[in-house]
Amino acid sequence: MKISANIILGDCKDELEKLGDNSIDLIFTSPPYADSRKNTYGGIHPDRYVEWFLPISEQLLRVLKPTGTFVLNIKEKAANGERHTYVMELILAMRKQGWLWTEEFIWHKKNCYPGKWPNRFRDAWERLLQFNKTTKFNMYQEEVMIPVGDWAKGRLRNLSETDKKRDNAKNGSGFGKNVSNWLNRQMVYPTNVLHLATECNNKNHSAVFPDELPEWFIKLFTKEKDTVLDPFMGSGTTIFVAKRMLRNSIGIEILPEYYKMVKSEIEPLAYYLCEPKVKYEKNKTARCNQIR
Amino acid sequence: MKISANIILGDCKDELEKLGDNSIDLIFTSPPYADSRKNTYGGIHPDRYVEWFLPISEQLLRVLKPTGTFVLNIKEKAANGERHTYVMELILAMRKQGWLWTEEFIWHKKNCYPGKWPNRFRDAWERLLQFNKTTKFNMYQEEVMIPVGDWAKGRLRNLSETDKKRDNAKNGSGFGKNVSNWLNRQMVYPTNVLHLATECNNKNHSAVFPDELPEWFIKLFTKEKDTVLDPFMGSGTTIFVAKRMLRNSIGIEILPEYYKMVKSEIEPLAYYLCEPKVKYEKNKTARCNQIR
DNA sequence: GTTCCGCATGAATCGATAG
DNA sequence: ACTATCGATTCATGCGGAA
Numbered sequence: 001m002k003i004s005a006n007i008i009l010g011d012c013k014d015e016l017e018k019l020g021d022n023s024i025d026l027i028f029t030s031p032p033y034a035d036s037r038k039n040t041y042g043g044i045h046p047d048r049y050v051e052w053f054l055p056i057s058e059q060l061l062r063v064l065k066p067t068g069t070f071v072l073n074i075k076e077k078a079a080n081g082e083r084h085t086y087v088m089e090l091i092l093a094m095r096k097q098g099w100l101w102t103e104e105f106i107w108h109k110k111n112c113y114p115g116k117w118p119n120r121f122r123d124a125w126e127r128l129l130q131f132n133k134t135t136k137f138n139m140y141q142e143e144v145m146i147p148v149g150d151w152a153k154g155r156l157r158n159l160s161e162t163d164k165k166r167d168n169a170k171n172g173s174g175f176g177k178n179v180s181n182w183l184n185r186q187m188v189y190p191t192n193v194l195h196l197a198t199e200c201n202n203k204n205h206s207a208v209f210p211d212e213l214p215e216w217f218i219k220l221f222t223k224e225k226d227t228v229l230d231p232f233m234g235s236g237t238t239i240f241v242a243k244r245m246l247r248n249s250i251g252i253e254i255l256p257e258y259y260k261m262v263k264s265e266i267e268p269l270a271y272y273l274c275e276p277k278v279k280y281e282k283n284k285t286a287r288c289n290q291i292r
Numbered sequence: 293m294k295i296s297a298n299i300i301l302g303d304c305k306d307e308l309e310k311l312g313d314n315s316i317d318l319i320f321t322s323p324p325y326a327d328s329r330k331n332t333y334g335g336i337h338p339d340r341y342v343e344w345f346l347p348i349s350e351q352l353l354r355v356l357k358p359t360g361t362f363v364l365n366i367k368e369k370a371a372n373g374e375r376h377t378y379v380m381e382l383i384l385a386m387r388k389q390g391w392l393w394t395e396e397f398i399w400h401k402k403n404c405y406p407g408k409w410p411n412r413f414r415d416a417w418e419r420l421l422q423f424n425k426t427t428k429f430n431m432y433q434e435e436v437m438i439p440v441g442d443w444a445k446g447r448l449r450n451l452s453e454t455d456k457k458r459d460n461a462k463n464g465s466g467f468g469k470n471v472s473n474w475l476n477r478q479m480v481y482p483t484n485v486l487h488l489a490t491e492c493n494n495k496n497h498s499a500v501f502p503d504e505l506p507e508w509f510i511k512l513f514t515k516e517k518d519t520v521l522d523p524f525m526g527s528g529t530t531i532f533v534a535k536r537m538l539r540n541s542i543g544i545e546i547l548p549e550y551y552k553m554v555k556s557e558i559e560p561l562a563y564y565l566c567e568p569k570v571k572y573e574k575n576k577t578a579r580c581n582q583i584r
Numbered sequence: 585g586t587t588c589c590g591c592a593t594g595a596a597t598c599g600a601t602a603g
Numbered sequence: 604a605c606t607a608t609c610g611a612t613t614c615a616t617g618c619g620g621a622a
Contacts, residue, residue: 083396088380091377091380100373102373108398116433122483125483132373188613191416367595369596369597371598372598405594406614407614408598588621589620591620597612602606
C-alpha cells in the first residue's frame with residue numbers, strides 16, 4: 001500500500017482549482033499572517049486579508065469531503081495598541097460562504113517568545129478554528145484520549161476495585177492482564193485547550209508549529225489512508241507528519257526554496273514507508289531526526 | 293481611610309446613567325451569557341445579544357476614566373453544531389462605538405463542565421476581552437509577576453500569600469512553606485493565558501468565576517483607592533475582592549436576592565477594613581470564612 | 585489529628601420528545 | 604418546520620464523614 005505525498009509548487013489559489021471536488025478529508029494549515037513574513041510572502045495587508053483569503057477558502061470548501069474538516073491556525077496581530085479584527089471578520093465571511101464554524105480550539109504555547117511591552121504581556125496562545133461543510137463530519141475522539149488528571153493519583157485504590165471487576169467480567173479468562181498497568185492508563189477525553197510547546201528549530205520560517213499540533217488533528221479527524229491537505233505548506237510540517245501517520249497528503253507552496261526542500265526530503269520517506277508492518281509510532285523519533 | 297462598596301439594586305442600563313463621567317478605573321464583569329441563566333435574568337436571545345449590550349457598553353464607555361480599562365468575561369454558546377458569532381459581532385460593534393479592543397486574555401478553566409458529544413469536546417476556556425478608551429491606560433505589570441520555575445510553569449497563577457499557603461497545604465509536599473523559597477525565585481511577567489479552576493461548591497454561593505480572576509485584573513489595572521465597577525454583580529465576587537484589596541467598588545444587580553445578600557455581607561466588612569494597617573493579603577482567609 | 589474516600593455539583597451540549 | 608423541555612453523558616473539585 002503506497003502512501004503518497006504530493007508536493008506542488010505554485011500559488012494555492014490557482015493550484016487548488018486543479019484538485020477534485022470532495023476529495024480531501026482534512027485541511028490543516030497556518031496561512032501567512034497579515035502584514036508579517038514580508039520577506040517571504042509579501043505580507044498581506046490586514047485590511048485586505050479577508051478579501052485575499054475568501055477565494056482560497058471557497059476552493060477549500062469545494063475540495064473538502066462533506067465528512068471532512070478544515071482546521072485553520074491563525075492569530076491576529078496587535079498594531080497601534082489594538083488587536084486587528086480580520087480573523088473575526090474572516091469567520092463571519094466564511095460562514096456566509098457556506099462554512100460551518102464548529103469550534104475554536106486554543107493552542108496554549110507553553111514556551112512562548114519572550115518579550116515585554118508597556119501595554120501588553122507576551123502572547124501565549126493561538127486560535128485553531130474548526131470549520132466544517134456539514135454537521136456530520138468524521139471525528140475519532142478515542143484516538144486522542146489522555147490520562148486522567150492528577151486527582152486520581154491519590155485515589156487509585158478505589159478505581160482498582162471497579163476496574164478489576166470490569167476487566168475480569170469482560171474477558172473472563174483472568175489470564176495475562178496486568179492490572180496496575182491498566183490502572184495507570186485510565187483515559188479521559190481531552191478539552192478544546194491544547195498545551196504544546198512551540199518548536200524551537202525554525203529554519204528561517206517564522207510561523208512554525210510543533211509536530212504535535214497537526215498530529216493531534218490528524219489523529220482526531222482522519223484515519224489511515226485518508227488525505228490531508230496543507231495549502232500553505234511552508235517547511236512541510238503537516239506533510240511530514242501526515243506521511244509518518246500513513247495518511248496521503250497534498251502540500252502546496254509558492255516559494256521554490258521550501259518546495260525543493262520538502263520535495264527532496266519527502267522522497268526517501270516513500271521508500272521507507274512502503275515496507276509492510278511499519279507502525280508510525282515506532283518510527284517517529286528516527287524520522288524526526290532524519291528529516292528535521 | 294474609608295473604602296466604600298456601593299451596592300445598587302436595578303437594571304444597569306438605567307443605573308449606569310446616574311454615574312459620573314470618567315469616574316471608574318476598572319470595569320470587570322461577566323454579563324449573563326446568551327440564552328442562559330433563564331431563571332435569573334430571563335435569558336437574552338443570541339440574535340439579540342449585541343443590540344441588548346450596546347446601550348450598556350455605551351454607558352460604560354462614558355463612566356470609564358481615559359486611563360481606565362474594561363474587562364469583559366464572556367464565551368459564546370454552541371448550538372446546532374456551531375458556535376454562535378455574537379461575541380465577535382459585539383467586539384466589532386463596540387469598536388464602532390469608540391472602544392479600543394486592546395487584548396484578548398484566555399481563561400483556561402482547569403475544571404470545566406463535563407460531558408461527551410459526538411462532535412465536540414468539553415469547553416475549557418473563556419474569553420477575557422480587554423477594552424480601553426485610549427492607548428494610555430494604567431497597567432501595573434509588576435503587580436502580577438510570577439516566579440519562574442517548574443512549579444509555576446504553565447500555570448501562571450499569581451498567588452497571594454494565603455494562596456501559597458493553601459496550595460502548599462493542599463499538596464502536602466511542604467514545598468514553598470518557607471517564604472524565602474519564593475522570595476529567592478526570579479520573577480517574570482505572565483502571559484495572556486490564565487490557568488484557574490472554577491470554584492465548585494461554596495455551599496450557598498457558587499460564583500461563576502474564582503476570586504483569583506477579578507483579583508488578577510484588579511492588581512494589574514488599579515491601585516489602592518481606585519474604583520472598580522461590576523454592572524452585573526451577581527453574587528458579588530468582584531465587589532468582595534475589590535473590598536479586600538482596598539479598592540472602592542460599585543456593584544449593580546437587578547435581582548433583589550443577590551442585592552440583599554451582597555448588601556448584608558459587605559456591611560460588616562466596612563468596619564473591619566477601616567482599621568489601620570490592615571493589609572488585604574493577611575485577611576483573605578479570615579474574611580472568606582466570615583462572609584462566604 | 586491526619587489521611588482517605590464517597591459524593592454532590594457545576595456559565596455544557598446533544599438528541600429525542602413534545603407542543 | 605420550528606421552538607421548548609428533558610434525560611444522558613462526563614470529570615475536576617471541595618466537603619464531610621470514616622478509617
